[in-house]
Amino acid sequence: MGIIILLISISLVIAVGFLLSFLWSMKSGQFDDTYSPSVRMLFEDKPEPEHQPEPESQPESANDEKK
Template sequence: MNIIYMLLGISVVVAIIFFAAFIISVKKGQYDDVYTPSVRMLFDDELVKTNQAKNSSDPKEKSN
């Protein structure tokens, strides 16, 4: 029974260490996306075209 308490304590300590490492990496900007903004401009035209196509097929606009 003592081994269960020891393993439970160790697992909590390891979980706290991983959580602290995650918080530190987020604060240092490890998960900041620097690639997508440079590529997003290449796909802006496609987004505008699909939005215009959706708006032109709107039945409310045709009735006005």
């Protein structure tokens, strides 16, 4: 009997803890954008190359073409 009350109070405290952490995460905006963070973590910074690859051939069409 006593043990049930103890267990219930422990479980309630834990559950309330999770509820509060959810409310906090909501408040801090973690659910505002669910897409960008998922791809952001996959981006990597490439090391700067030693030499800049220069475009070799010049454009064939004339540059003064206007739309």
